[in-house]
Amino acid sequence: MTTAPEPWTVGPVTRTDFVRYQGASGDMNPIHHDEEFARAAGFPTPFAVGMWQASLLGTYATRWLGAENVRSFRIRFLEQVWPGDTLTCQGKVVKEYTEDGEARVDVELTCLRQTGGTAVTVWSTFVLEGDHVE
Amino acid sequence: MANPDAVGTAGEPFRMDVERGKIREFAIATGAEPPADEHPFAQPTFLTTAFFWQTDESNPWPAVELDQQRGLHAEQEYTFFGPPPRAGTRLTGQSRIGEVYTKQGRRGGELTFAVMYTDFHDETGRLVARAKLTGVETARPPAEDS
Numbered sequence: 001m002t003t004a005p006e007p008w009t010v011g012p013v014t015r016t017d018f019v020r021y022q023g024a025s026g027d028m029n030p031i032h033h034d035e036e037f038a039r040a041a042g043f044p045t046p047f048a049v050g051m052w053q054a055s056l057l058g059t060y061a062t063r064w065l066g067a068e069n070v071r072s073f074r075i076r077f078l079e080q081v082w083p084g085d086t087l088t089c090q091g092k093v094v095k096e097y098t099e100d101g102e103a104r105v106d107v108e109l110t111c112l113r114q115t116g117g118t119a120v121t122v123w124s125t126f127v128l129e130g131d132h133v134e
Numbered sequence: 135m136a137n138p139d140a141v142g143t144a145g146e147p148f149r150m151d152v153e154r155g156k157i158r159e160f161a162i163a164t165g166a167e168p169p170a171d172e173h174p175f176a177q178p179t180f181l182t183t184a185f186f187w188q189t190d191e192s193n194p195w196p197a198v199e200l201d202q203q204r205g206l207h208a209e210q211e212y213t214f215f216g217p218p219p220r221a222g223t224r225l226t227g228q229s230r231i232g233e234v235y236t237k238q239g240r241r242g243g244e245l246t247f248a249v250m251y252t253d254f255h256d257e258t259g260r261l262v263a264r265a266k267l268t269g270v271e272t273a274r275p276p277a278e279d280s
Contacts, residue, residue: 008165010165020162020163021163021164023159023163024156024159024160024162024163024164024183025160025163025182025183025185026182026183026184026185026186027182027185050207051179051182051207051210052163052164054179054210055160055163055164055177055178055179055182056164056165058164058166058177058178058179059161059164059165059166059177061178062166062177062178063166063167067169067174067175067176067177067178067218068175068217068218068220069217070178070212070214070218071213071214072211072212072213072214073178073179073211073212074209074210074211074212075179075209075210075211076208076209077206077207077208077209077210124178
């Protein structure tokens, strides 16, 4: 039985974090870095690309289970993440089972804001290493 | 209002090289340790960097005509049919519009969902991964909805 590592705390997060992710991902929507654009759209400040906090959960999960072992990663975007937020990435095992002769684990990952609100939830499947069924 | 006639619209296939430097940059931007391997595996969400390879011709999403003021990214899913791609792999991606459907929102308004699939094949023609984007158009602008 695999168990999730300790929660991983990220932040307080900054506009620089958002912009670095935007440059890396290629999603340059100005609502995530341009103050005037964000205000004109009715938001107090720019906010993070949802895929950034989802990708933090990807980092948490691949440290735990190995990048080569991921088989699915389903993201649901919930609350927005704002400059100054402190995020907590955590996970839990939903089930372990065997499929196609491979040991697999389904996990649920959450990225929480300091308010307790959930920014992103991920449901993901990984192959478990060193546990192949003959 | 979304256009249901968009269902089935496909983009032109596009090339996407999975590069070591891009994997490193993406790792640093997402709080991960830069991988030391010569041919590191891509992170679970790395295929979002297809943005750099797609053109207007390869992206059928505008055909859905979701209202940009009321449009939100609701869900994103990646399915891998084996290990995820690694540096040195040349992928060919192709996107198509899947479903367009409506649901009653919890606050009474109607929500319109649209789904786009992008399939990624490697040089041998093997299906490596499928991305599924679900967009939603809310009944009111998101800023008024919180």
